[in-house]
Amino acid sequence: MEVLEKFNNISKTANYLGFFNATVGNWISHGYLKPIKLNNKIYFYIDEIKKLKIEIDDGKISRLSSRANKRKANRNFIPEEYLTDVNNSTKIESVVIFIVNNELDISCSLFILSLSFALNEGLIKNIPDYHSFSLENISFINQQCREEISEWYSNIDINRSNDLFTQLSRLILPSEPDILGIIYQSIMLEGEKAKKGSYYTPRVIVKDIVADYLLENAKILLYVIPAFTIMMV
Numbered sequence: 404m405e406v407l408e409k410f411n412n413i414s415k416t417a418n419y420l421g422f423f424n425a426t427v428g429n430w431i432s433h434g435y436l437k438p439i440k441l442n443n444k445i446y447f448y449i450d451e452i453k454k455l456k457i458e459i460d461d462g463k464i465s466r467l468s469s470r471a472n473k474r475k476a477n478r479n480f481i482p483e484e485y486l487t488d489v490n491n492s493t494k495i496e497s498v499v500i501f502i503v504n505n506e507l508d509i510s511c512s513l514f515i516l517s518l519s520f521a522l523n524e525g526l527i528k529n530i531p532d533y534h535s536f537s538l539e540n541i542s543f544i545n546q547q548c549r550e551e552i553s554e555w556y557s558n559i560d561i562n563r564s565n566d567l568f569t570q571l572s573r574l575i576l577p578s579e580p581d582i583l584g585i586i587y588q589s590i591m592l593e594g595e596k597a598k599k600g601s602y603y604t605p606r607v608i609v610k611d612i613v614a615d616y617l618l619e620n621a622k623i624l625l626y627v628i629p630a631f632t633i634m635m636v
Contacts (some may be wrong), residue, residue: 409448409449409450410439410441410446410447410448410449411446411447411449411452412444412445412446412611413427413445413447413608413611413612414611414612416436416447416452419452419456420452420455420456420459427608428604428608430455431482431484432482432588435455435464436451436452436455437451437484438484440484440607443607444607444611445607445608445611481495481496481499481585481589482585482588482589485581485584485585485588485607486579486585487579487580488577488578488579491577491578491579494575494576494577495577495579495582495585495586495589496589497574498516498571498574498576498586499586499589499590501570501571501574502571502586502590503590505567507565507567507568507571508559509587509590509591510558510559511559511560511561511562511568512568512571512590513583513586513587514552514555514556514559514561515533515561515568515571515572516571516572516576516582516583516586517552517555517583518530518541518552518572519572519574519576520576520582520583521548521552523576523578525544526543526544526545526548527541527542527543527544527545527548528541528542528543528544529541529542530572532569533561533563533565533568533569533572534563534564534569535563536561536563538552538553538556580606581606581607584606
């Protein structure tokens with residue numbers, strides 16, 4: 404208990420700083436808060452929270468203003484605080500560099516990587532060649548995975564003549580439960596994420612937020628498929 408007294412969870416941190424729980428992820432991405440994982444939950448040093456609060460109140464740090472965005476607007480980075488194994492950073496970086504340097508569409512790239520991850524996890528049996536790609540040519544093991552991938556595929560347009568997508572599908576993905584979110588967070592430039600309001604909220608933070616607001620006797624079913632999380636309360 405003495406150790407935990409040095410930390411605040413997400414809800415207490417957000418309340419102290421005066422913003423919503425989900426906004427905590429943005430402050431982490433901008434480097435103003437450094438998360439600490441204890442017992443599979445995210446915490447923050449109380450001293451760092453107090454220091455950030457003082458700097459915000461004194462006007463030294465604005466509330467994620469354009470000035471803060473400009474400083475990191477052209478930066479790609481690997482959010483290592485969300486990795487289960489920091490040694491996977493190099494493999495993730497190679498995937499990110501491939502997508503960025505070849506200017507591949509992000510949605511299409513993530514879709515292809517989701518298939519690779521589903522294959523690794525045994526949710527599908529094969530990935531068809533992208534020159535003749537069709538969902539009918541994929542052998543799905545999991546029905547929920549089929550539905551999610553089908554919905555995703557209906558909203559993107561993969562250039563089947565682009566061999567780069569086939570090369571992307573052959574890149575080695577490290578074993579990380581949140582791999583697609585980590586890659587997305589790494590690909591998007593800080594400035595672009597701020598403009599689009601499309602910051603990714605890590606799964607561990609979402610789980611903590613949900614847990615904080617669940618009633619004591621509420622029933623929750625958390626069904627996790629790699630790349631997809633379905634929560635029903």
